[in-house]
Amino acid sequence: MAGIVQLAAGGSAQAPAGAVSIRLTTTAQVQLVLIGEDGRVVEPQYRASAVEAVFVPTVPVLVTARTTSGQPFASGARVGVSLRGLQGAGGEIVRPPAEVGGHQSVSLVRIDASGLISDALVGAQRSDGEGLWARPWMKPGSYAYRVNHQTAAAASSTWAAVIDGSASMLVSDRREALGHFLETLIGIASTAFGEAPAALLAATEPARDAVAALEADEIDWVTTLGEQPAPWARVTHAVDAAGRTAERVAVVLDGVPVDYRELTAWARAAAQGLLVVVVGRSRHGIGPADRPAQFWDEELAALDELAALDNVTLVSTAELAGVDAVSLADALFPVEGGAL
Numbered sequence: 001m002a003g004i005v006q007l008a009a010g011g012s013a014q015a016p017a018g019a020v021s022i023r024l025t026t027t028a029q030v031q032l033v034l035i036g037e038d039g040r041v042v043e044p045q046y047r048a049s050a051v052e053a054v055f056v057p058t059v060p061v062l063v064t065a066r067t068t069s070g071q072p073f074a075s076g077a078r079v080g081v082s083l084r085g086l087q088g089a090g091g092e093i094v095r096p097p098a099e100v101g102g103h104q105s106v107s108l109v110r111i112d113a114s115g116l117i118s119d120a121l122v123g124a125q126r127s128d129g130e131g132l133w134a135r136p137w138m139k140p141g142s143y144a145y146r147v148n149h150q151t152a153a154a155a156s157s158t159w160a161a162v163i164d165g166s167a168s169m170l171v172s173d174r175r176e177a178l179g180h181f182l183e184t185l186i187g188i189a190s191t192a193f194g195e196a197p198a199a200l201l202a203a204t205e206p207a208r209d210a211v212a213a214l215e216a217d218e219i220d221w222v223t224t225l226g227e228q229p230a231p232w233a234r235v236t237h238a239v240d241a242a243g244r245t246a247e248r249v250a251v252v253l254d255g256v257p258v259d260y261r262e263l264t265a266w267a268r269a270a271a272q273g274l275l276v277v278v279v280g281r282s283r284h285g286i287g288p289a290d291r292p293a294q295f296w297d298e299e300l301a302a303l304d305e306l307a308a309l310d311n312v313t314l315v316s317t318a319e320l321a322g323v324d325a326v327s328l329a330d331a332l333f334p335v336e337g338g339a340l
Contacts, residue, residue, distance in 0.1 A: 016085025102146025141187020
């Protein structure tokens, strides 16, 4: 091996025999840590600095970057690693920097006892910032999910989003707040499920798919959401259409839809997981301000049967504007239970 070998996602390369110099490439405040198969820290043979060490491969380790502050990496932070033999033979193996915002610890590569180096980047920005994942509007939601979810999903899941297409939801003076909320929700769910949405359906008659609009760096939500809303909130037809091609469906509702019984029946019979975010005060509120102070202030009691289903996660917010993204991510994907 000579020159520089760039380690592709999922790729591997053989390190030169003997001691290997390991150096993190980043501008963030990090520490290089080697983690053994039992989850314990393995001390290197020599540590030159917080980000550089020398290790002789005799046991398998994960080369890991940890923040020194104990707080997550800032949004946009990038970390990579380079490895080279100390004896002068061969060249350099590089795992290019990837976005790690929201993580406190990221495993970059694995070195086995024979010196084989393989990509181990888990939970960082998918595809290293390519395609939809590179869009600026995706980053806040993606970051919010990773703050309290330090590991990636075991496997990616296809998913689709459905938006209440009623006049009350799509009223003109609400478009900006709705658009910002949808961007946050899509960033959260895409990171949780490991996939961008397969569809973005507005529940009008007929349902309209606006997923192509997500390719823009800045989404024009006025045009994307259309100018002809439905007079009433009916969403089951759109949820059913989304569920035909996706394993998970995320739904955003303005209060209780008129077809809530049909939606509950659909969810009860469905194999798909359903994430539901509803505008209104209820006991399912994301935070204290989203929950009723008195029993008579409960606005979403008709959805309790839906919320009780095992394949449904339902949360509510009093307003779309100003929703805390981290709280939304944690409510939709509880840290102990993870994604549906």
